[in-house]
Amino acid sequence: xxxxxxxxxxxxxxxxxxxxxxxxxxxxxxxxxxxxxxxxxxxxxxxxxxxxxxxxxxxxxxxxxxxxxxxxxxxxxxxxxxxxxxxxxxxxxxxxxxxxxxxxxxxxxxxxx
Amino acid sequence: xxxxxxxxxxxxxxxxxxxxxxxxxxxxxxxxxxxxxxxxxxxxxxxxxxxxxxxxxxxxxxxxxxxxxxxxxxxxxxxxxxxxxxxxxxxxxxxxxxxxxxxxxxxxxxxxx
Numbered sequence: 001x002x003x004x005x006x007x008x009x010x011x012x013x014x015x016x017x018x019x020x021x022x023x024x025x026x027x028x029x030x031x032x033x034x035x036x037x038x039x040x041x042x043x044x045x046x047x048x049x050x051x052x053x054x055x056x057x058x059x060x061x062x063x064x065x066x067x068x069x070x071x072x073x074x075x076x077x078x079x080x081x082x083x084x085x086x087x088x089x090x091x092x093x094x095x096x097x098x099x100x101x102x103x104x105x106x107x108x109x110x111x112x113x
Numbered sequence: 114x115x116x117x118x119x120x121x122x123x124x125x126x127x128x129x130x131x132x133x134x135x136x137x138x139x140x141x142x143x144x145x146x147x148x149x150x151x152x153x154x155x156x157x158x159x160x161x162x163x164x165x166x167x168x169x170x171x172x173x174x175x176x177x178x179x180x181x182x183x184x185x186x187x188x189x190x191x192x193x194x195x196x197x198x199x200x201x202x203x204x205x206x207x208x209x210x211x212x213x214x215x216x217x218x219x220x221x222x223x224x225x226x
Contacts, residue, residue: 104156
């Protein structure tokens with residue numbers, strides 16, 4: 001298996017632009033997680049899905065952030081409009097119920113200028 | 114709520130030194146405990162895990178024992194190598210967490226030749 005695949009690896013955009021991050025989980029996994037990592041705040045859970053249904057989005061910073069999972073093999077995290085304080089590394093992870101071990105993608109380094 | 118506390122870094126050691134990174138947790142019920150490692154520019158990778166009290170997780174020379182009486186899961190390695198330089202995260206997954214992991218803030222390890 002190729003593991004969790006995220007795209008793009010790097011994204012540089014200007015304040016106010018829309019940003020879309022993409023994730024393909026490991027085939028067969030039924031949980032998908034979006035995390036954000038910064039030096040100041042560490043690793044923060046933004047939202048997670050179970051069987052494509054959002055379970056907990058309490059970590060989503062504000063209405064500018066939205067996430068979807070239209071099917072078991074694809075998820076997006078969208079920021080509209082983006083702000084400089086959104087600059088961070090965004091990780092997607094997936095897992096299989098019962099194992100409780102998360103498998104992380106390589107992350108998307110987002111820079112909002 | 115559930116939480117994980119790790120010793121602050123950075124931890125700087127010489128090659129072949131003994132490593133301990135402390136981790137304590139607060140949780141209701143009986144969580145599973147994990148150590149993840151993050152190498153520069155990469156996502157987190159599962160290093161080891163333990164699912165019940167007194168279990169010892171081990172991998173690549175690293176070990177950690179699930180101590181319920183002290184609510185701890187300290188990471189140890191007898192002889193570190195330069196290639197062990199990374200950030201180490203302790204995490205827990207409880208029965209009421211719905212599949213998500215709660216991470217500590219991470220401890221940076223730097224091993225000098």
